[in-house]
Amino acid sequence: MSEQMQQPASTDAGQVAIGLGALGVAVVLAVGAWQIPSAAGYAGVGPDFLPWVMCAAMAVCGALLVWQALRGGWRHVEAPSGAERGDWRALAWVAGGVVANASLITTIGFVLSCTLCYALAVRGLRLSE
Template sequence: MTTPEANSENPNHRPGQLAMGIGALILAAVLAWGAMDIPSDAGYAGVGPNFLPWVISAALGLCGVMLIREVLTGGYRQMEEPSGAARGDWRALAWVSAGVLLNAALITTIGFILSCSLCFVLAVRGLRASEGKPAGDLRQTAKDAVTGMLIAAPVFWLFTQLLAVNLPGITASGWI
């Protein structure tokens, strides 16, 4: 095993490893910049609403510094070789992305439950395709839609009825 000094002269890391650490630092700085706009008036627990964003920003900055230190002292030494395909599955990514984007576009039109169910159906189709499995016929799509509704409906009811968070629904009753 070589010493960290020998590794710093002849780096044994991929450029992406350093980019991860720098990216974490940049994200921490962006979060800290956003936290400056949040009021710091202490609330019920003695901390203000900007407390958690500052904690997250500091923790992410510390992780960024530690990642960069690891890279500069020889790279990720304990990292296993990546598993999976050598190239990304763009078709599967398209299905999952379509689900997320349609959810965002339709949530105020068709309501939380139906838009999240549609997102679930499309994402599951993409994930199946990425594993090389058949994406699903009409029967499987119907099962996925029911499963999506069985997941989305309790979440909707929890947020709207118990937590009083206003989510878009289809009816004015607040139950659908």
């Protein structure tokens, strides 16, 4: 027996939480995909096909994240770069653009709501420089 016994790697609760959050998003996607009618269209693919693919991909990613976190943490993770604190003003501009797009797309149309989203997101990203 070798002198150095392998110690079990410690588990980082934050990494496990991120993996569980990804699995939670997969569950939410599954609930949404389940509500879409599955009538097959052209080539036998219905409107629910892509949401189910995304649900499965998210579930696999979440399961892999949890598995890696429980087996010693994510490997080769670099230290975060950038500012020590988040730029909340920039986040507010970008989030406002996304919310405005989602809430106005049926009122002012796709092109105008996406243009507004783009303009607000660019403003937020420029603030974060």
